[in-house]
Amino acid sequence: MIIAVDGPAASGKGTIARALARHYHLPHLDTGLLYRAVAATVLREELDPEREADAVASCGFDDLLLADEYLRTDEVGKVASIVSAHPLVRAALLQRQKRFALQPGGAILDGRDIGTVIAPDADAKLFIKATPTIRAQRRHAELKKAGLSVSIDKVLADIRARDERDSKRAAAPLVAAPDAAVLDTSFLSIDSAVQKAIQLVERLRAAKAGRL
Numbered sequence: 361m362i363i364a365v366d367g368p369a370a371s372g373k374g375t376i377a378r379a380l381a382r383h384y385h386l387p388h389l390d391t392g393l394l395y396r397a398v399a400a401t402v403l404r405e406e407l408d409p410e411r412e413a414d415a416v417a418s419c420g421f422d423d424l425l426l427a428d429e430y431l432r433t434d435e436v437g438k439v440a441s442i443v444s445a446h447p448l449v450r451a452a453l454l455q456r457q458k459r460f461a462l463q464p465g466g467a468i469l470d471g472r473d474i475g476t477v478i479a480p481d482a483d484a485k486l487f488i489k490a491t492p493t494i495r496a497q498r499r500h501a502e503l504k505k506a507g508l509s510v511s512i513d514k515v516l517a518d519i520r521a522r523d524e525r526d527s528k529r530a531a532a533p534l535v536a537a538p539d540a541a542v543l544d545t546s547f548l549s550i551d552s553a554v555q556k557a558i559q560l561v562e563r564l565r566a567a568k569a570g571r572l
Contacts, residue, residue, distance in 0.1 A: 367488035370495035377470035391471035475537035487536035
């Protein structure tokens with residue numbers, strides 16, 4: 361079984377995808393980490409993230425880099441949003457993601473183009489969303505917990521800028537697949553969002569099997 365979980369930054373898609381992986385006992389891949397690994401490589405090599413050739417040259421990273429906590433910093437996240445807009449970068453990482461999705465037994469992947477590009481034939485597709493203000497509040501709380509001092513206005517501006525880049529890019533823009541179930545987590549607790557996601561997955565699986 362393949363489950364695709366898409367959505368913008370801080371929508372809750374990662375939390376939901378990890379919970380689904382535990383519930384269904386399936387391997388999980390946060391595909392955003394792949395782009396963060398490219399971004400981290402660009403930063404460490406002092407390359408230009410806006411230059412497609414520099415970003416593509418940073419795609420040959422070792423899988424061990426995916427466990428580096430540096431990838432989860434806000435600095436890397438901002439650059440990841442830039443390098444992910446390059447079509448050749450997305451093409452370079454495409455097969456790595458498809459191999460993970462097509463492994464025996466299935467998998468759960470979360471990102472921004474899983475249901476539309478990486479796994480268009482997924483058994484269940486979810487698109488997780490929340491208002492920009494709610495997402496900014498969540499990200500701001502995460503940053504404060506990490507000891508970082510950033511204004512909520514700055515975080516909201518970054519969220520809006522990232523949404524703009526992700527939805528307007530030419531290669532695999534952020535958009536809900538036509539057959540995806542949309543889940544708005546704006547006013548849901550984590551437990552409620554997870555339970556709702558499981559219900560939606562079961563409904564989608566049943567529909568695909570012709571039981572609904």
